[in-house]
Amino acid sequence: MPDASALSGPTGFVIIAPDLRCNNNCLYCYDKDKPQAIEDLPSLDEIVTRTLAVAVDSGLGRVGISGGEPTLRPDLPELASRLRQGGLGVSVLTNGRALRDRSWLEALVAAGVDHFHVPVHADHAGLHDAVTRVSGSFRETQEGLANILALREHVHLDLTLVHVIHAHNCNGLESMARFLLPYRPVYVLFSYCVIQAGSYEKYLDLMTPYAAVLPGLLAACDFLLQNGQAVYADNIPPCLLRGREHLCLDFQKANTLNIVGLKDFNLSESVEDAAMFQPLNAHERSYAQVCTQCAIKAFCGGLYQSYLAVTDSPEVIPYTAAEISQRLAARKCTS
Numbered sequence: 013m014p015d016a017s018a019l020s021g022p023t024g025f026v027i028i029a030p031d032l033r034c035n036n037n038c039l040y041c042y043d044k045d046k047p048q049a050i051e052d053l054p055s056l057d058e059i060v061t062r063t064l065a066v067a068v069d070s071g072l073g074r075v076g077i078s079g080g081e082p083t084l085r086p087d088l089p090e091l092a093s094r095l096r097q098g099g100l101g102v103s104v105l106t107n108g109r110a111l112r113d114r115s116w117l118e119a120l121v122a123a124g125v126d127h128f129h130v131p132v133h134a135d136h137a138g139l140h141d142a143v144t145r146v147s148g149s150f151r152e153t154q155e156g157l158a159n160i161l162a163l164r165e166h167v168h169l170d171l172t173l174v175h176v177i178h179a180h181n182c183n184g185l186e187s188m189a190r191f192l193l194p195y196r197p198v199y200v201l202f203s204y205c206v207i208q209a210g211s212y213e214k215y216l217d218l219m220t221p222y223a224a225v226l227p228g229l230l231a232a233c234d235f236l237l238q239n240g241q242a243v244y245a246d247n248i249p250p251c252l253l254r255g256r257e258h259l260c261l262d263f264q265k266a267n268t269l270n271i272v273g274l275k276d277f278n279l280s281e282s283v284e285d286a287a288m289f290q291p292l293n294a295h296e297r298s299y300a301q302v303c304t305q306c307a308i309k310a311f312c313g314g315l316y317q318s319y320l321a322v323t324d325s326p327e328v329i330p331y332t333a334a335e336i337s338q339r340l341a342a343r344k345c346t347s
């Protein structure tokens with residue numbers, strides 16, 4: 013079995029999705045459109061062996077166990093423990109509902125999980141539950157987060173919070189920032205909703221122009237930064253965050269945040285291996301025509317094809333070489 017114990021850093025994730033089942037049914041979730049061979053799940057041995065092999069190949073020292081909802085797997089503590097023993101840091105990307113059971117949370121932490129990544133869809137139950145389409149999910153996620161906070165008093169436990177932005181919640185971002193701040197996560201991630209190209213027509217009502225999102229997003233980020241809270245924006249190209257590129261996870265992804273994926277793990281027997289690797293979801297991304305003029309195109313993840321498909325003019329403004337030179341020179345002067 014590959015040994016990942018020599019790998020050092022948490023500066024990247026091998027994201028695995030051993031099971032696409034979920035107890036939420038989020039409006040925007042594209043996993044539910046995938047052909048799922050649920051009864052044909054990979055064995056624990058296969059998941060561990062292949063995950064460690066990908067970690068060794070990619071040099072990444074951390075795995076993010078995603079889904080679907082990974083806490084639906086009763087063997088999640090064993091999976092976490094074996095990946096930890098294989099030398100990886102272990103993160104769990106969960107809706108947090110199962111963590112309202114303190115003993116289940118403690119079992120995961122005892123197995124080696126030291127980071128939870130939890131989506132929060134709104135600052136109140138009505139909208140959150142409307143997005144997940146599960147009544148009571150807001151309360152259960154809040155109870156799970158409260159348990160994480162309580163346990164964090166005693167053990168090292170990282171928490172990151174993600175808020176997926178779409179047409180139904182894009183007007184409340186500053187209020188959302190106020191709601192998330194008391195959790196003091198490692199960072200807050202505002203993630204513009206990804207509509208996969210293959211199914212975007214079904215989700216058009218979720219899409220909203222970047223221009224409609226940006227003022228509220230920047231105000232929310234300012235509020236968090238002013239309160240000492242790290243925050244990033246995801247799936248928004250750097251040129252739309254001009255002057256605030258430090259917020260732009262897409263930019264950082266291209267530079268430092270390595271993510272390789274086994275997202276379609278449970279289809280592993282039926283698809284080419286290459287199709288399981290989704291750095292930057294590259295197969296879903298593309299560039300606007302004007303991007304060919306952009307001086308930083310090589311460092312930009314581009315835009316989702318779904319966004320380009322429904323937007324006549326995608327609002328992006330290329331960087332010129334002169335602009336980049338001026339900004340680098342200005343930075344040198346101030347450093």
Ligand code: SF4
Nearest residue numbers: 249251303306312330
């Ligand atoms: S490549 Fe295109 S989307 Fe990316 S920063 Fe440049 S203009 Fe913007």
